[in-house]
Amino acid sequence: MTLLTIDGVWKRYGEHEVLKGVDLAVDTHEVVCLIGASGSGKSTLLRCVNLLETVDDGAITLDDVEITDVRADPDDVRKRIGIVFQAYNLFPHMSVLDNITLAPRKVHGVGRAQAEEQARELLTRFGLESKARDYPDRLSGGQQQRVAIIRAIATQPRLLLLDEVTSALDPTLVNEVLGVIRELKESGMTMILATHEMGFARDIADTVCFLADGVLLERGHPDQIFGAPKHPRTREFLSRT
Amino acid sequence: MTTTWVKSDRQKEREKLLKARARRSVSAATISTVVVVVLVVVGLRASPGWPVVQEKFFNWDALVASLPDVLRGFLLNVTIFLIAEPVILLLGLGVALLRGLRSPVFFPLRALAALYTDIFRGIPVLLLIFLIGFGVPALRLQGAPNDPVVLGTIALILSYTSFVAEVFRSGIDSIHPSQRSAARSLGLSHGQTMRYVVVPQAVRRVVPPLLNDFASLQKDTALVATLGPLEALRQAQIYAYDKFNYTSYVAAALLFVALTVPMARFTDHLAARAARQRGGAT
Numbered sequence: 080m081t082l083l084t085i086d087g088v089w090k091r092y093g094e095h096e097v098l099k100g101v102d103l104a105v106d107t108h109e110v111v112c113l114i115g116a117s118g119s120g121k122s123t124l125l126r127c128v129n130l131l132e133t134v135d136d137g138a139i140t141l142d143d144v145e146i147t148d149v150r151a152d153p154d155d156v157r158k159r160i161g162i163v164f165q166a167y168n169l170f171p172h173m174s175v176l177d178n179i180t181l182a183p184r185k186v187h188g189v190g191r192a193q194a195e196e197q198a199r200e201l202l203t204r205f206g207l208e209s210k211a212r213d214y215p216d217r218l219s220g221g222q223q224q225r226v227a228i229i230r231a232i233a234t235q236p237r238l239l240l241l242d243e244v245t246s247a248l249d250p251t252l253v254n255e256v257l258g259v260i261r262e263l264k265e266s267g268m269t270m271i272l273a274t275h276e277m278g279f280a281r282d283i284a285d286t287v288c289f290l291a292d293g294v295l296l297e298r299g300h301p302d303q304i305f306g307a308p309k310h311p312r313t314r315e316f317l318s319r320t
Numbered sequence: 321m322t323t324t325w326v327k328s329d330r331q332k333e334r335e336k337l338l339k340a341r342a343r344r345s346v347s348a349a350t351i352s353t354v355v356v357v358v359l360v361v362v363g364l365r366a367s368p369g370w371p372v373v374q375e376k377f378f379n380w381d382a383l384v385a386s387l388p389d390v391l392r393g394f395l396l397n398v399t400i401f402l403i404a405e406p407v408i409l410l411l412g413l414g415v416a417l418l419r420g421l422r423s424p425v426f427f428p429l430r431a432l433a434a435l436y437t438d439i440f441r442g443i444p445v446l447l448l449i450f451l452i453g454f455g456v457p458a459l460r461l462q463g464a465p466n467d468p469v470v471l472g473t474i475a476l477i478l479s480y481t482s483f484v485a486e487v488f489r490s491g492i493d494s495i496h497p498s499q500r501s502a503a504r505s506l507g508l509s510h511g512q513t514m515r516y517v518v519v520p521q522a523v524r525r526v527v528p529p530l531l532n533d534f535a536s537l538q539k540d541t542a543l544v545a546t547l548g549p550l551e552a553l554r555q556a557q558i559y560a561y562d563k564f565n566y567t568s569y570v571a572a573a574l575l576f577v578a579l580t581v582p583m584a585r586f587t588d589h590l591a592a593r594a595a596r597q598r599g600g601a602t
Contacts, residue, residue, distance in 0.1 A: 099325070
């Protein structure tokens with residue numbers, strides 16, 4: 080069943096065109112990995128899906144409703160989509176528990192006791208139960224990013240966007256974050272990841288999409304993309320990584 | 321691969337909707353503004369004392385008659401402001417930098433700077449103007465100024481420098497320590513780090529609160545009137561006592577507003593530009 084469709088999306092900053100008519104469909108429970116060089120438009124595509132950027136043309140639909148409709152309420156759309164950023168973006172003045180329970184309590188109207196119980200369950204599941212009362216600056220990068228992922232899924236979104244979530248981490252910390260994402264896939268979370276971790280993309284993705292200069296040049300099963308890429312630019316990109 | 325963008329019908333439809341919404345916003349704003357203005361005017365004119373108030377405060381003839389004198393006085397306010405402002409900026413930054421010195425040798429300077437801000441931020445501006453304006457001439461020191469304008473300006477500078485120093489200090493403190501580390505790691509001294517790396521970033525960050533203090537300073541130049549010089553408030557007062565009509569006060573108020581409003585808009589403009597530079601995502 081199709082959860083999200085991206086249909087001919089264009090995005091430009093002044094004269095610079097970042098996305099040039101991107102089409103993409105994502106099924107429920109599907110994991111899509113976006114690969115491509117920095118500046119190819121991966122992050123911008125994710126930001127468009129979360130309505131952090133307004134598209135200049137084209138449409139994005141979630142659950143068969145167009146979310147890029149100018150009459151749609153962006154906050155209502157974002158309630159159903161979680162996003163995790165490269166730089167974690169945790170709120171430094173709140174404890175881990177408060178970071179996670181903020182949206183459930185203030186946006187979704189969950190009571191404090193219930194929200195904290197759910198947050199503690201998630202923290203336990205991802206091995207962070209001892210950090211509930213700590214502040215983000217006391218945590219390692221890997222722990223902060225895991226908290227950021229928990230914060231994004233605490234509202235039980237329909238779709239999770241992950242924007243190069245391991246790019247700011249050193250190699251020893253990357254695995255703990257990738258482990259969390261792997262577990263989310265097993266639990267059936269629909270995800271779109273922009274990533275530079277090719278091995279991980281091959282391992283976890285149902286579909287891999289290669290973007291270059293704002294165009295989605297090639298898409299397919301990870302074995303096909305990594306094993307027998309059709310487009311010369313995909314071959315060139317993969318040979319350099 | 322080249323792809324050129326041809327605007328789709330969907331996008332044209334979307335832009336039409338956005339334009340219609342913008343038009344609705346403008347008309348809603350216009351209607352609510354008109355309603356509010358009408359309510360205020362009708363409410364004022366309906367109050368029982370309105371005819372007297374209109375005669376004593378909003379008298380066109382009195383406005384025209386008093387304006388030249390008030391305006392002449394106002395030029396003195398502007399002069400005081402223009403002289404005080406750059407001095408305050410320099411001294412304020414100086415005091416802030418003194419408080420940031422780390423070496424134990426500089427403890428006396430640091431303590432002095434802290435003492436200065438503690439004392440002068442605590443004294444009401446009007447009180448300080450009295451103390452300096454009447455106190456300094458009473459000392460009968462050789463060469464000490466006794467012109468009330470000069471004394472009043474000195475009092476304003478002393479008071480506002482203490483506020484501005486704190487604004488600068490908070491700006492300097494808000495620059496992330498990693499910037500300092502990066503500069504020191506390149507071999508820059510403490511002074512060079514401040515001069516080339518920290519202060520330029522700090523100043524940009526504190527421009528809005530600084531302009532806020534200066535709007536306040538513009539108004540407080542009127543307090544110098546208490547020492548006797550013929551600035552705008554004093555001129556307005558003379559006219560009011562002479563003709564028993566307070567329209568001159570309104571004239572003075574209008575002049576002060578005319579000076580602070582452009583400054584406020586300028587502050588907004590700077591804040592908006594800073595927000596755009598940080599990236600416009602909502």
